[in-house]
Amino acid sequence: MSLLRLEDVEKSYGTEEVLHGVGFEMDTRDVDVIVGPSGSGKSTLLRCVNRLTEIDGGSIFLDDEDVHAMDENDLRRRVGMVFQDFNLFAHRTAVGNVTLGLTEVLDLPSGEAHDRAMEYLDRVGLAEQADSYPAELSGGQKQRVGIARSLAMDPELILFDEPTSALDPELIGEVLGVMNDLADEGMTMLCVTHEMGFARSAATTLTFLDDGRIVERGPPEQLFDDPEHDRTREFLGDLTEIH
Amino acid sequence: MSADQTQPAAVGDLPGRRRVAVVTVGVVFWTWLSLRWAYHNTVLDAVATALGVPDLIRSETAVLAREPWLPTAPFANAAETLTAVGADLGPLGLVAEWLAWPFELTAFAIEGGPAMAAGAFITVYLTLASMVLGLAIAVPLSVARVYGGWLVRHISLAYTELVRGTPLLAQLFLLYYGLPLAEEIEGLGFVGEGAVPRAAVFVAIVGFTINSSAYQAEYIRGALQSVDSGQLVAARSIGLSKAAGIRHVVLPQGLRYAIPGWTNEFVYLIKYSSLAAFITVPELFRQARIIASDSFRVTDTYVVVAVLYLALVLTTALAMDRLESAVAVPGLGPADER
Numbered sequence: 001m002s003l004l005r006l007e008d009v010e011k012s013y014g015t016e017e018v019l020h021g022v023g024f025e026m027d028t029r030d031v032d033v034i035v036g037p038s039g040s041g042k043s044t045l046l047r048c049v050n051r052l053t054e055i056d057g058g059s060i061f062l063d064d065e066d067v068h069a070m071d072e073n074d075l076r077r078r079v080g081m082v083f084q085d086f087n088l089f090a091h092r093t094a095v096g097n098v099t100l101g102l103t104e105v106l107d108l109p110s111g112e113a114h115d116r117a118m119e120y121l122d123r124v125g126l127a128e129q130a131d132s133y134p135a136e137l138s139g140g141q142k143q144r145v146g147i148a149r150s151l152a153m154d155p156e157l158i159l160f161d162e163p164t165s166a167l168d169p170e171l172i173g174e175v176l177g178v179m180n181d182l183a184d185e186g187m188t189m190l191c192v193t194h195e196m197g198f199a200r201s202a203a204t205t206l207t208f209l210d211d212g213r214i215v216e217r218g219p220p221e222q223l224f225d226d227p228e229h230d231r232t233r234e235f236l237g238d239l240t241e242i243h
Numbered sequence: 244m245s246a247d248q249t250q251p252a253a254v255g256d257l258p259g260r261r262r263v264a265v266v267t268v269g270v271v272f273w274t275w276l277s278l279r280w281a282y283h284n285t286v287l288d289a290v291a292t293a294l295g296v297p298d299l300i301r302s303e304t305a306v307l308a309r310e311p312w313l314p315t316a317p318f319a320n321a322a323e324t325l326t327a328v329g330a331d332l333g334p335l336g337l338v339a340e341w342l343a344w345p346f347e348l349t350a351f352a353i354e355g356g357p358a359m360a361a362g363a364f365i366t367v368y369l370t371l372a373s374m375v376l377g378l379a380i381a382v383p384l385s386v387a388r389v390y391g392g393w394l395v396r397h398i399s400l401a402y403t404e405l406v407r408g409t410p411l412l413a414q415l416f417l418l419y420y421g422l423p424l425a426e427e428i429e430g431l432g433f434v435g436e437g438a439v440p441r442a443a444v445f446v447a448i449v450g451f452t453i454n455s456s457a458y459q460a461e462y463i464r465g466a467l468q469s470v471d472s473g474q475l476v477a478a479r480s481i482g483l484s485k486a487a488g489i490r491h492v493v494l495p496q497g498l499r500y501a502i503p504g505w506t507n508e509f510v511y512l513i514k515y516s517s518l519a520a521f522i523t524v525p526e527l528f529r530q531a532r533i534i535a536s537d538s539f540r541v542t543d544t545y546v547v548v549a550v551l552y553l554a555l556v557l558t559t560a561l562a563m564d565r566l567e568s569a570v571a572v573p574g575l576g577p578a579d580e581r
Contacts, residue, residue, distance in 0.1 A: 052476060077482035087477035090575050091495045100491060101481035135574020153481055 003028045003063060003188055004049065004157060010057030011044055011212075018044045019212045021058065026205065028156070029186045033199040033220070036209035037235065042192040043084075045209070046159045049190065050079045063156070077105055080150030080158040085166050086142040088134040094121060094145045095130040098152045106153065120148040124178050140171030144178055151182075158182075160191040196239050200224060208232045269561065272554045276367075279360035283309065306525065307533065309357030315350040322346035352547045355534045362530030363551050365444065369516045369526060370555075372448050374509055377455035382498075384456060385463035386489055399460070406457035412518050415450045419443065419522040447519040447526075455512055462504030467497040499570055506563040510556050527551060 002025040011019040018041045026032045034042050047053040049060060051072050060067045067075050089097050098117035102108045108116065121127050124144040134142055143163055150158055160179070164172045176198050183189060183202040193199065199206055199220055206220040208231075216223060216232045227233045281287055281300070288302035304310075322343040329339025387399040406414070418424050428434055428442040435441040470493050478488030517528035527548060535544040 050480060052480065073482045073484055076480055081480040083473065083477065083480075085473060087471075087473040089474060089477065089492050090471075091492075091499070091572050100478075101483070104487055104491060105482040133573040133575075135572075149481065 001064060002026060002061075003030075004190070005061040005064075006045075006049075006058070007060075008058035009045070009048060009055050009060060011041070011048060011053065011055050017212060019048070019055075022209070022212070022214055023058070024207065024214065024217060026188070026190065028188050030204045031183045031187075031189045031202050032191065032205050032207065033203040034190070034192045034207045034209055035194065035196075035199065035236070035239070040209045041212040042209055043161050046081070046161050046190065046192055049157075049159060050076050050081055052081075073105070077101075077153055078156050080153055080155035082143070082146050082150050082158060082160045082163050084162040086134070086139070086146045088137075088142055088145055088149075090134050093131050093133055094126060094137065094141075094148075097134070097145055098149045101149065101153050117148070117152055120152040121145070123151070124148045125174075138171060139167045140174040143167065143175045147175075147178055147182075151187075157188045157190060160189060160193065162192050162194070164193065164195055194239065196224075196236070208235060210235070265557070265561070269554070269558050273558065275356075276360055276363060279357060280364045283361065306358050306361045306530070307537075309361070311353045311356055313353045315353045318346045318350035318353070322350065348543050348546065351538075351540060351543045355530075355538075355544070355547060358530045358534060359527060359547065359551060362525060362527035363555065365440070365524065365526040366513065366516050366528075367555065369444065369447055369451065369519060369524070370509070370513050373451035373455050373516070374459075374512060376448070376452040377459050378505075380452065380456035381459035381463055382494070384460040385467055386494075388460065388464050389467045390485065390489060403457045403460055406454055407461070411450070411454050411515060412521060414454060415447065415518060415522050418450045419446045424449065441524075443519075443523045447516070447522060447524045450522075451512060451516060451519075454515075455508060458508050458511075459505065462508060463497065463501045465504065466500035467493060469500055470496045496575060499567075499572065499575060502563065502567045502570075506560060506567075509559055509563065513555050513559060514552060 005023075005025045007023045009019055009022045010017070022041075022045060024032075034045065036042050044053060048055045049067070051067060054068075062070070062075065062078065088094075089100065092100065095114065095117045098120055099110070099113040102113035102116055103110055106113075118127060118130060121130050124147055126141060126144055126148065129137060129141060129145075132141075134145070137145065147158075147163075163179070164175050167175065172195070176195060179189070179191070179198065180202055191198075191203075203220045205217060206223045207217040208215045208223060208227075208229075210231060216227055216229050223232055224236055227236065283302050283304060284300060285302040288300040291297065291299040301309075325339050325343035325346065329336035329343070332339060384399050384402065387395040388403070391399065425442040425446050428445045433439055434445065474492050474496065475485070475488045478492040479485065483491065516526060519526050520529035520532060523529075531544050531548040535541045538544065
């Protein structure tokens, strides 16, 4: 039984079709990496999974439960998300960012929420910055707080929406380090990223999405070294050259 | 309503000695106003009488008959002397008369001070009550406007435009003379008894609350719209409902952005509360009108009143400045715009 299953998912914005029948499955502890050119629908696909965007056709199942039959807040408690531009709560400290979901969604008492938040900040190496406001943190630190905020909710799956794309090159490493640790610990992750090194080393499955369709999906070695489609070879070849 | 307002946030930025001077004037003014209020308060009078000091508080004295605490004679005499000297100086006498005027004015201010203090005190609580109640309406109003569905959005819009689009004086007249609101309030029994103000005061608070809520809602709406949309998305992505996300993430940021605009409205309300004079509320401006028509000293009266309003406004600006820095968060709000 798969943790997440997409069947024939379709999505349009007005007359512009973004996803044309996307379907795949992933299991618990899988690290699924989606790559594709910009505008291919990668981010939209992620946002459909936790219903920040509603799909127009097809279905999405979490643990065999149709996500559209679920309460959206329950769904989002079970599926975390990390954003490209962090979206940390600007008026709350690092630890305050993590505790908000704990006290308001999981109803933990504030002392317990604080302890748990500190635990997760420590896990991403930011216990000392707990009382800093987002404006006082570097991009890499912000993103690690973003990961801690999501992780602290104890989700079954975390969606990563280009988590390193807004970072200066020298800060990417610290975020990828945290993501690698998570992958090693068996966290289930669905990642949209351009980090080919991460895709090659950490992904259990790599998906190449182009123009709202899955062109190719399989083990990363296969897509990198022996892709079935020329389009995949072209895209991954280009990216690997850059990085 | 804000077009003729300059940014009233400069007082807190004053350096050293000037700041001390401003604060001293403020402390003297508020001490005087509070003591004047306490001296004529019915409740305190009852307490003092019960404690065995029946003459400590003089709540029975009618407003216009209240005694000043400072003697007027020295100032009046000084003015008289200067004028007398001026009479012998021919053309130069004009200068002596100018010099006499501040003394005359001071004597006049001391004499009219107690009545004006009674009015200023009403102006203060009229403004405070209307600001706070107005805020309580403005927040849901602005949230409805920014995040509501079609219907609530349009209800909020209609309310705001209706209130902002009609004259405040017309609104007050409608409430006071048009609707049976004053009679209803009067019928409550305790209104107008002892320390409880008369019905007109409550009608004025209702009117100013309604009016101010519309303006405050516009300031807050602007502030809410300047909160990055990713903030609510992030709140929702950890499982907060839209309402909880607005409450815990959008409003704490938006209200901080709203403080300068809100200060503007506060300062404005202090002054437009003078319209309550036209529905018989004995606030500062009405006391001034009574004093001016009794004494025929129109210029002197309104100079003194202007100084009192200025003291109220500057104190407010200073306090709001303090509030803004007390709730400031690094990287957020107008103080730290990047």
